[in-house]
Amino acid sequence: MRWRYLVLGVVLVGAVFSARQLAATSAMLAEPTPTTCGPDACPTEAPPPTRVVVPVTPDLTPPPVRETPGPTGTLRPTPAPSGAMALDCDANTTGIQTSCAYEVGTTFRAQVHVTEPSTGGYFAFQTKVRWDEALMDYLPSADPADEALWLECDIAARSDNTAGLPDRPIEPSVLFACIPFPVLSEGNTFTGAVLEFAFECLGPGSASLTLVPRAGDLQQGSHFLSPGDTIEPALADAAVVCVESTDAAAEVGASSVAGAEVSALPQSGARLAAPEAGPWSELAFALAAVGVLAASVGALRLRGRERS
Numbered sequence: 001m002r003w004r005y006l007v008l009g010v011v012l013v014g015a016v017f018s019a020r021q022l023a024a025t026s027a028m029l030a031e032p033t034p035t036t037c038g039p040d041a042c043p044t045e046a047p048p049p050t051r052v053v054v055p056v057t058p059d060l061t062p063p064p065v066r067e068t069p070g071p072t073g074t075l076r077p078t079p080a081p082s083g084a085m086a087l088d089c090d091a092n093t094t095g096i097q098t099s100c101a102y103e104v105g106t107t108f109r110a111q112v113h114v115t116e117p118s119t120g121g122y123f124a125f126q127t128k129v130r131w132d133e134a135l136m137d138y139l140p141s142a143d144p145a146d147e148a149l150w151l152e153c154d155i156a157a158r159s160d161n162t163a164g165l166p167d168r169p170i171e172p173s174v175l176f177a178c179i180p181f182p183v184l185s186e187g188n189t190f191t192g193a194v195l196e197f198a199f200e201c202l203g204p205g206s207a208s209l210t211l212v213p214r215a216g217d218l219q220q221g222s223h224f225l226s227p228g229d230t231i232e233p234a235l236a237d238a239a240v241v242c243v244e245s246t247d248a249a250a251e252v253g254a255s256s257v258a259g260a261e262v263s264a265l266p267q268s269g270a271r272l273a274a275p276e277a278g279p280w281s282e283l284a285f286a287l288a289a290v291g292v293l294a295a296s297v298g299a300l301r302l303r304g305r306e307r308s
Contacts, residue, residue, distance in 0.1 A: 083118035083224055085127065086236035087111070087209045091196055101241040102201045107139065110209055110238065111149070112176075112195040118231040121187020122224035125150075126177040127195060128217065132207030133172035135242050138162060139198040140174070150194040153178035159219070168219075173212065175219050187226060201242035211235040 089100035091109035102108050112127050131138065141147050144158035159175040161168055176195055180188075199209075214221035214232050224231040 081234040082231045083114070083122065083233040084116040084236070085125075085211055085222060085233050086113045086115050087129065087211055087238040088113055088193070089209055089238035089240050091193070096236075097238065098236065099239045099241075101243055104201050104204055104242050104244055107198055107200045108240075109196055109198050111193040111197075112211070113193050114191050115236075116233070117187070117189040117191060118224040118226065118233060120226065121189045122226060122231070123184050123187060124177065124179045124225040125194070125223070126175065126220065126225070127222045128173055128175045128212040128219060129197060130171065130173040130210045130212050131199065131240075132205075133162070135201065135203055135205045135207045136172075136209075136240065137200045137202055138172070138174055139200060141198070144176070147176065147196055148178055148194070149192075149196055150178050150190065152180040152184065152188055152190075153194075154181035155179040161219075199240075201240075204242055204244050206239060206241040209238045209240055211237060 086096050087098075088096040088111040089108070090097040091111045096113055096115070100108070110129075112129065114122075114125070138160070140158070140160050144156040145153070147158070148156045155178070157177040157179065159165070159168055161171050161173045161175065164170050174197065178194065212221040213235055214223045214230065220230070222233070222235060224233060
């Protein structure tokens, strides 16, 4: 039994010794390690970076305001024109006639001329011709393409505003657009007759054949089209006199400038602007969009076939 007590005593002594060693080791780890360097020799710990907050002032400048039309009867500034169009009241005579005389009941043909292309050329165009319905009547052809003289007019879009069609103004005017198909790769610079219309003199009197400007017109009037831009040209009108007899027509024609070619066309000035309508889609613009879309799809299909 003694040897058992001896072994138990040895174990207790070992346990006490181990506990003291563990306590001494923990104390050493807890104490800071002394340094031997001076205050100037030892590097100091860099302070944490300071967070700089830069205040952002919001831009309160209002966006540019688009020009809105004035009330009816006020003048609106017109942008500088590029290119020019003119009306010829006698398609059977060479050149551009700005004044013509016809006997009542006579059918005559008038033409729209591009006398100067827009800068860089035009990719399509639209014209709107207006007349006095008391003196003249428009005689539309069965096929609008027959009225188009421009060789690039693959899509001829016409709106006869005398027909009382829905969503169109009822007035003595015809809107006509020519759109090439496929879309031109560069601007066209053709000058000459691009459209031809037939009219009839109804009664005696004088009136104007007018190219309606784009500004203030519900159907966007007359203009050239280029990619992403609408170009307003200078416009020149023509005067028509309807008389009772052939002799009177000859007399009026002799005293007019009929048969003389116009070399310098007057620029249309500012006109009374009608109140703008809201977003309004006209046949010409719809067909232009269809033409551009169809051309793009056709080009993609052609490329696909070439690759295959």
